[in-house]
Each structure stands twice: as structure tokens, then as C-alpha cells.
Amino acid sequence: MRGTLVAPPLKRRATDGELQVTDAAPEPAAVVEDQFTPWLKEGNQLLAQLGLSWGDVLSDLDQVSYATGVTPERIKARLEGAPPRTAPATFAERLTFLHETRRDANGKKHVLRVIAETIASEQKVKLTASAVHHLLHGRNEPTRQTAAWLEKYFKVPVGWCSLSEGEALAAYVGARLTSLRAAQDTLQALQNRGVTSVSARSTGDLAKQPGLLADLLPTLLAVVDNPWESRTPRDGK
Known part of the structure; x- marks a missing residue:
């Protein structure tokens, strides 16, 4: 049985006055990054080198959330590679987070009247509970000074309520990664002197307090370089 040769269709050139339609390849989606993206990339590389995971370094996501104003679910998603949010959180949203998570001396939410009266008394300005209420619900935008007063009241750094998700993380x-990198450099310095291992009470100790090893570096190196001089004399020996 003979095969049938099928000639490819001829491409017709567009003549004057004709519109030629072609199927163009779709444009690749733009990669969205924020201030946290480079830290995430560096962290993935560093943790892989140390045989650790994000769970070792950030074991308590509730604590991270409390400090950053980002929900634990969102933190987990970002650590797993989720893209940044396109719309940043508003001042009202982050102020509301503080109002929901910070408690007064009695373990209760801060009363708006007390917030206003405390700031008014300390700063010698006029601030009402109604004004604070409007800021919490996004009805008004604060001045830079008012924002700073509210942030100081809730004991967070000035500018905290204006941070984006990427900036906060x-x-x-x-x-944390800077301290962990310092700990890695410390271990390398010890290994260069022949130390093959450093023991801690648990493997999580150095991950949770990576700066501890770097702080101990001078003492550790002194012990390695001058082992006899570093010993404490006992019984006159």
C-alpha cells in the first residue's frame, strides 16, 4: 500500500489592506518578588548546607506572627514558596493586628479611651477615642507623628504599622539568618583548628539561638589554641 504524501499548507503573505492573524506565544508570567524573596533564597541555601530546615530556625510561627504582624498560615506559605501579596496591608489592618494581639496588664484588649488618654497625656496633645476608632477602621489615615505615638504605645518599632509583608518578614x-551565618563561620573557624564537633544540650539549641555560638567564639578559640592555659588549676596542679 502506497503512502500518501500530504503537502504542508502554503503560507499566504498578507497583501496591502489585509490583516494577517497569527497565533503568538503567550508572554511568560512575570516573577513577583519582594524584600523577603532574597532572604528566602539565601535561607534555603544556608539551611541545606547546615542540614537544617525552616522548622528548626522558626519553630514557633505564632511567635514570628506576633513579631511581624503576618499570620502563621501566611508565614508557612511564604516559606514554602508562595508568591508575595500584590496589595500591601493597610495601616488600619496592622494597627488592628496590634489591638487584637496585645493585651493590657489585666490580660484584656486595650480600651480605646485609655489608649487615647495615655497618648494625649504623655505627648501633651489632643487625641480622642473616636479618632483612634476611625484609624482602626480605616476611616482616616494618621499623620506620621500620630502613627509613631500609637506604635510606641503598643511597644513596636516606629514604622511597624507601615511595613509590607515582605518588609516585616x-x-x-x-x-535570624545573619546570626545563623555567623554561627556557621564560627564552626568553620573551629574546624580549621581541628575541632570536628561542638556539642549542645540539644540540636535545637544552636538553631534557636544561633548567635550564642558566635558570642562564645573567643573563648572557644582560646581553649583550642591554648588548651593548657585555659584549664582551671585543681589542688595546686
């Missing part, structure tokens, strides 16, 4: 996680 970058500040918190970046500090």
Missing part, C-alpha cells in the same frame, strides 16, 4: 528572618 525580611526584618525578622534576616536577623
Whole structure:
């Protein structure tokens, strides 16, 4: 049985006055990044080198959430590679987070009247509970000074309520990774002197307090370099 040769269709050139339609390849989706993205990439590499996971370094996501204003679910998603949010949180949303998570001396939510009266008394300004209520519900935007007063009242850094998700996570996680990198450098310095291992009470100790090893570096190196001089004399020996 003979095969049938099928000629490919001829492409017709567009003539003057004709519109030629072709199927164009779709444009690749743009990669969305924020201030946290480079820290996430560096953290993934560093943790892989140390044989650790994000769970070792950020074991309590509720604590991370309390410090950053980002929900534990969202933190977990970002650590797993979820893209950044396109719309940043508003001042009202982050102020509401503080009002929901911070408690007064009696373990209750801060009363708006007390917030206003405390700030008014300390700063010698006029601030009403109604004004604070409007800020919480996004009806008004605060001045820079008013925002700073509210942030100081809730004991967070000035500018906290204006941070985006990426900025908040970058500040918190970046500090942890910087300390962890210092701990890695400390271990490398010890290994260069022949120390093959460093023991801690648990493997989580150094992950939770990575700066501890770096702080102990001078003492550790002194012990390695001068083992006899570093010993405490006993019984006159």
C-alpha cells in the first residue's frame, strides 16, 4: 500500500489592506518578588548546607506572627514558596493586628479611651477615642507623628504599622539568618583548628539561638589554641 504524501499548507503573505492573524506565544508570567524573596533564597541555601530546615530556625510561627504582624498560615506559605501579596496591608489592618494581639496588664484588649488618654497625656496633645476608632477602621489615615505615638504605645518599632509583608518578614528572618551565618563561620573557624564537633544540650539549641555560638567564639578559640592555659588549676596542679 502506497503512502500518501500530504503537502504542508502554503503560507499566504498578507497583501496591502489585509490583516494577517497569527497565533503568538503567550508572554511568560512575570516573577513577583519582594524584600523577603532574597532572604528566602539565601535561607534555603544556608539551611541545606547546615542540614537544617525552616522548622528548626522558626519553630514557633505564632511567635514570628506576633513579631511581624503576618499570620502563621501566611508565614508557612511564604516559606514554602508562595508568591508575595500584590496589595500591601493597610495601616488600619496592622494597627488592628496590634489591638487584637496585645493585651493590657489585666490580660484584656486595650480600651480605646485609655489608649487615647495615655497618648494625649504623655505627648501633651489632643487625641480622642473616636479618632483612634476611625484609624482602626480605616476611616482616616494618621499623620506620621500620630502613627509613631500609637506604635510606641503598643511597644513596636516606629514604622511597624507601615511595613509590607515582605518588609516585616525580611526584618525578622534576616536577623535570624545573619546570626545563623555567623554561627556557621564560627564552626568553620573551629574546624580549621581541628575541632570536628561542638556539642549542645540539644540540636535545637544552636538553631534557636544561633548567635550564642558566635558570642562564645573567643573563648572557644582560646581553649583550642591554648588548651593548657585555659584549664582551671585543681589542688595546686
